[in-house]
Amino acid sequence: MKKINRDKKVRDFHQAKWDEPIIFELSQPGERGVSIPAASPEIVKDVGNGISDLPAHLIRKEAPMLPEIAQNRVLRHYLRLSQETLGADFNVEIGQGTCTMKYSPKINETFAKSSKMASLHPMQDERTVQGMLEIIYKLDLYMREISGMDYFSFQTGSGTQALFAMASIVRAYHEANGEADQRNEIITTIFSHPSQAATAAVKGYKIITLHPDEDGFPDINKLKAAVSERTAGFVVANPEDTGIYNPRIKEFTKIVRDAGGICYYDQANANGLLGITRAKEAGFDMCFFNLHKTFSTPHACGGPATGALGVAEKLKPFLPGPIVEHNEGYYSLNDHLTKSIGKVRSFHGVPQTVLRAYAWIRALGADGLKAVAEVAVLNNNYLYHKIIKIRGASAPYIKGSRLEQVRYSWDQLSKETGVTTEDVQRRMADFAHHYWSSHHPYVVPQPFTLEPTESYSKADLDEYIASLTQISYEAYYNPEKVKSAPHNSSIHKVDEQDYFDNPEKWAITWRSYLKKAQKEVKVKN
Structure with missing residues (x-):
């Protein structure tokens, strides 16, 4: 059995990868997750069957195009997708700078998901929602x-x-x-x-x-x-x-x-x-x-x-x-x-x-809110002073201390090695880290914006810093490894560079995807 080096801050990570279709492609005609019983004769007598009293113009001519799929396959589908996803509850989430990713207490989720909240309706009389x-x-x-x-x-x-x-x-x-x-x-x-x-x-x-x-x-x-x-x-x-x-x-x-x-x-x-x-x-x-x-x-x-x-x-x-x-x-x-x-x-x-x-x-209370700011600023400045010491990294414009986020630059790294911030982004996924390379306004070349909130410990930040340091080392001594990343993640490099800028390649819904796919088949034929 391989001994794990607990002193090593860069994690040996390999993400699950499933050849998982989208849920519409899993659909089987007639398959159901829930069988809803028909209304009893007594209910039908009093209020109808739920459709008969609707105006004709509100009744669909065709059933909605929804996937037909059993409960266990729905569960399996979304669990597999979750294993292919990096998120705030899965990894050290400081890489989506400017978005203040932090830990959200799960007790608050319990409050928000309560039946009392779920049953609220915006048209209720205000006396019932005091x-x-x-x-x-x-x-x-x-x-x-x-x-x-x-x-x-x-x-x-x-x-x-x-x-x-x-x-x-x-x-x-x-x-x-x-x-x-x-x-x-x-x-x-x-x-x-x-x-x-x-x-x-x-x-x-x-x-x-x-x-x-x-x-x-x-x-x-x-x-x-x-x-x-x-x-x-x-x-x-x-x-x-x-x-x-x-x-x-x-x-x-x-x-x-x-x-x-x-x-x-x-x-x-x-x-x-x-x-x-x-x-x-x-x-x-x-x-x-x-x-x-x-x-x-x-x-x-x-x-x-x-x-x-x-x-x-x-x-x-x-x-x-x-x-x-x-x-x-x-x-x-x-x-x-x-x-x-x-x-x-x-x-x-x-x-x-x-x-x-x-x-x-x-x-948190008043004192807790202030502590949030103090810890966030402390975390940010610790990260700042560590990042600017990594070979190829810099923080343009103001020098010295920062408050809660910094837009860093790999411009030097890119000029010296050919490795871009997008390459670093994909390689970070190999270490189970999220790293966002879209930063507007685009005034910093080869940008990456990091924002450690109050949620993360020094050990968390050290792990993130170690991964960036490792990638910098690879960029100078084995740049192809970074450029060809990811190697251990479920994501991949998009070869078509105009994918996000070409509306002809967008498919926001399943229906639009089918239309574009059929159009593409006709063009090829």
Whole structure:
């Protein structure tokens, strides 16, 4: 029996690989996972068979195209897929930088999956959901304390949707003041997430982009030159998506606010700031938090998510409704905000996500939230000082300490060995690590963004560092091993480089896949 070297930090890992079809290809006509009994004669007499009372235009002409498959084969199928997947509960998940991957307490999942939560319906009378409304209202109060804002809406479904809502509020505010036509410019920075500029552009704004000064920070002199009577607002993340924290942010917001603009803050990732600094004191009129990042609700494959949107008092009338209000022990939904931008999604939001965030905050308390930030910053700086010592790695722009994420670069490694960040990404999978190479804005060459949250120990970080160090060594002395990776993982290298950029090769649904497959057969014939 081979003796395992416990002192070795790079794991000997080999992932399960199944030649597993997609579930539609496993479908067998007539096979069932659950046999639902027909309604009894007594029920049919009272309410019909469930279909007969429906209007004809609501009844399908054909049954939906769903897989027909037995329970045990469904279970086997998804268990096999899970074995081919790296995820936050499986590996040290610091490689999806900017997304704040952290451990989500399983007790909170138990709360969210309870039958009481599952039976909630957005059309229920508010008298029957007082408990959930109380949780939403109290989370609002906690968010006010954390940010300094005066009111919160949990309707927006993501950070980008929250940014769109904030840009809409900026426009509505200036319209109410009769300045909407004059104020047609939004200022942001080159380091900021593209959604900040994109959502403002969708609202019709001209985008002014600030570039860094000689020290690597957003240039305050360029801001002064850009601000004018045309300035509608200023949107920024801080730390920004590249991991740069601007210590002069209050000067930036004052310049914009003195000119009559609205300052709004992308705090999708506030993990290094909790209990230490707030949006209000930094001079912002609005901010949002991603509950699926900072507040430890799972990403859940991209959703369901919540961008918690907070505003100062003067902007409350413009919030998307409804918001929850409390009066004499009764919780109600206020959907009559006088100048509301209107709904940005159906109903109020995702109550399960709100509940998880509420439970996480209640479990930690004020001191615990601050400890989250302190440990996250400590972890990040430990990782930072280790990574920049790896041959071929660097951290462009600001030198020294960072807060909660850093966009590193393999530019030197790539120039000296030909190994790219995508090659490193695939090789990391051989060591059971997730590593994300898509980082926007793309201002750092050969980027990789790492974000150790408070969830990971020094031993976890050392394991991740050891894997990167091993890959750097291979890149210099056996680059083909890295370029041909992965070797032990279920993933593979995509040979067609235009796969993600060519809509003709996309198949979002099984139906679209069948159509494209049939079209391809016809072309070949």
